[in-house]
Amino acid sequence: MEKSDRVILHGMWASTYSRWVEIALKLKGIPYEYIEEDLQTKSQSLLQLNPVHKKVPVLVHNGKPIAESLVILEYIDETWKNSPRLLPDDPYGRAQVRFWVSYITQQLFESTGKVMSREGEAQAEAVKETRGRIRVLEEGLKTHFSMDQDSSEVGGNDSALVDIILVSTLGVHEAYSEALGVEIIDPVETPVTFSRVERVRELPEFKEVAPPHDMFVKRMRNYRQGRLERAVTSS
Structure with missing residues (x-):
């Protein structure tokens, strides 16, 4: 720089x-x-x-x-081309990063949004849908983004962008549990995804910018309440 x-x-x-x-x-x-x-x-x-x-x-x-x-x-x-690289130089590798980032930001965002804004059976279905989409992601991580189990670094295969998006999306799963009373990720069902999220969120670079847990839980509850109230008003 x-x-x-x-x-x-x-x-x-x-x-x-x-x-x-x-x-x-x-x-x-x-x-x-x-x-x-x-x-x-x-x-x-x-x-x-x-x-x-x-x-x-x-x-x-x-x-x-x-x-x-x-x-x-x-x-x-x-x-800034220094390590870690967010995307690999290889065109196929870059395409895979873009594909799975798109999957997380579209498919997972959509289903977790439903979890936030629904109640009862509808919310349970949204949780089931979210977990199903995480299972799909699990296979993608295994195939394209293997990580050395002893490594504390992000970005297996120069693909740190996947880890950034992944941990920002699922690294707040404890807030979902406390604010909504649901578990959106199962460490037994999707162990690769869960362990990767947990390892990346322990990095100081993530901890430095992670939202304060209590404030984030409060914000999630307020957001959910607002969504539910608007749904009642519009029905």
């Missing part, structure tokens, strides 16, 4: 997408300034830096803004 480089991240403490970027910056050893945004009262800086979506995260590198979390992550990996 050149002395002239200046990196600023506009984020929000509970945002999964902001967390992806923070973990990547820390893993790469990139110094950055963090600006916490209030998404209820968005700053003029945020509106100017991301006029299209007006959301976090936004990375500003030497005055140039980059928006959208996955775009930011690829930009980081292409700009």
Whole structure:
């Protein structure tokens, strides 16, 4: 990193997408300034830096803004090529990383969202769906992203992006348990996924940006309550 480089991240403490970027910056050893945004009262800086979506995260590198979390992550990996690499150089390997990241951010996000917003039998079905999708992910991890069992590093096969997305999505499973009374991941049923999540979230780079447990549980409960109330109002 050149002395002239200046990196600023506009984020929000509970945002999964902001967390992806923070973990990547820390893993790469990139110094950055963090600006916490209030998404209820968005700053003029945020509106100017991301006029299209007006959301976090936004990375500003030497005055140039980059928006959208996955775009930011690829930009980081292409700009700072030191280890760990977020995506491998091999085209097939990159395609596999992109595929499974898409699977996590679409399929798993969808089913965990249902867990958050449903009750009773409907919620139980959503938990079952989530676990089924984690079983699919389990096979993908075994096939494409093996990790040395004695390693404490992320990114088997230069694919740290998978671990970043994985731990940010499932590393808060204890909050789901406390806030919603459900277990979204079974360590017996999907041991590779569970052990990988647990190992990665023990890294200092993740611990430094992990949301405070009590605050996150409270936020999940409030979010759930809001979703349930809106569902009743609209029905």
